[in-house]
Amino acid sequence: MARALGWLLGRMLTAALVAVLFAVLWALAYRWLNPPITIPMIRDAVAGQHVERTWVPLDRISPAMARAVIGAEDSGFCRHHGFDLAAIEQAAERNAASTKLRGGSTISQQTAKNAFLWPGRSYLRKGLEAYFTVLIEALWGKRRIMEVYLNIAELGPGVYGVEAAAHRYFATTAARLTPAQAARIAAILPQPIKRDAADLHGRVRRHARAIERRIGVVRRDAIDFCLAL
Secondary structure: OHHHHHHHHHHHHHHHHHHHHHHHHHHHHOOOOOOOOOHHHHHHHHOOOOOEOOOOOHHHOOHHHHHHHHHHHOOOOOOOOOOOHHHHHHHHHHHHOOOOOOOOOOHHHHHHHHHHOOOOOOHHHHHHHHHHHHHHHHHOOHHHHHHHHHHHOEEEOOEEOHHHHHHHHHOOOHHHOOHHHHHHHHHOOOOOOOOOOOOOOHHHHHHHHHHHHHHHHHHHOOOOHHHOO
16 A cells, blocks of 8 residues: 555656656757747647737847836836736735735736637636746746747737737837827736727726827836846
8 A cells, every 4th residue: 555655656757757757848948949829829720710820039029018018017017027016916806805806916927828728717827827827937938928928919800919909909019109000909817808999988998098198208217127138
């Protein structure tokens, strides 16, 4: 019995070590290789949805776009190491007082989720998200995290990445996005399926205008300093 238990524990330990090593190598590969596909893209393709995505390097994306998502979603992006504890605490307080759940995820966490994992809310997925967040913060650096995020974020039905979003909503390229257009794209997060960046209304339109103002603040105060070459 003791021998069988020891054998089982050994097998479990080996499996765990293999899984850890696989995750490290996978994350390390994406430091240089662009993710060819993500689970949300597979989901859309299986459902018969046409998937649009064109990868562009960060230096071919308007700086206003990175500033827009930093201003809208993660003002501490350049300062934290993957997790914004203050934002997580604020989200927990809001959720305790409301039936509508809101997250406190950083851009790094969203990138880890989008690149490696599946949509949904579970302790297993959140645990894996935290692990991959640590890995990409350690292995990629901030410019690569932002580059991957802006190229795989879901920005409409079957629309992934800012190049595809720029074409879909404004008939332009990611490099030519104006601050107003970048703000509108950032404003449709985190509900890109229900919102159209080219046709915003009410609260979301006001949110886009606020993001546009924040773009100027991010530029003026060099809040995006970690993205500089």
